[in-house]
Amino acid sequence: MLKLHLKTSPAVLGASLLCAVLAQAQSTTPAPENGTFEVEQVFAGTCGFCHSDGGRAAGKGPQLMNSPRDDDFIRNRIKHGKQGAMPAFDGAFTEAQIEQIVKYIRALKPREG
Ligand code: HEC
The missing domain is CATH 1.10.760.10 (Cytochrome c-like domain)
Structure with missing residues (x-):
């Protein structure tokens, strides 16, 4: 159980980081x-x-x-x-x-x- 947790959490973390980066990129996409x-x-x-x-x-x-x-x-x-x-x-x-x-x-x- 713990092993599984350790295995999956970096992926989850990675996914949420990616989301944050994408959201950031979107919010700074320039439009007048x-x-x-x-x-x-x-x-x-x-x-x-x-x-x-x-x-x-x-x-x-x-x-x-x-x-x-x-x-x-x-x-x-x-x-x-x-x-x-x-x-x-x-x-x-x-x-x-x-x-x-x-x-x-x-x-x-x-x-x-
Ligand atoms: C550290 C000081 C400094 C900062 C910060 C700075 N400038 Fe300048 N800027 C200068 C100096 C000094 C010149 C004159 C350069 C030269 O001798 O041709 C200049 C020249 C210019 C010129 C050309 C003007 C002309 O008639 O030759 C423009 C346009 C300009 N700056 C825009 C900006 C913009 C936009 C920013 C911010 C994103 C900025 N500068 C930030 C110091 C600065």
Whole structure:
């Protein structure tokens, strides 16, 4: 009985782990309106240290609002960073999430008030 228990429990554990991983993967699957990828919050938490005020102002990094760079440049900078200046984020975000960040940067406007 005990032997059987020991034999089956890793499988059960494995199955539930797999479920957890699948559920996780599903909940982070990017879709513009699924609400799990809050681009503004992600930006503030991940990029805000260097790109101040949500990207509206220069900090350690340049201001991103009204950037004269094209989308490809912005996408590539986020993915590959810049040696000694900015970390690369290609492992941290999916393509779709990077697209959302590019859109976020493009939509930046001065804060009102
Ligand atoms: C450790 C500081 C740091 C962090 C964190 C950081 N950046 Fe940067 N970023 C920089 C610096 C410095 C530059 C300027 C690089 C250069 O000299 O071309 C830059 C450049 C950029 C550029 C190109 C702007 C331009 O006009 O050249 C974009 C777009 C950008 N960052 C987006 C982001 C995003 C999005 C994040 C978060 C996912 C982020 N950065 C996180 C420091 C940072």
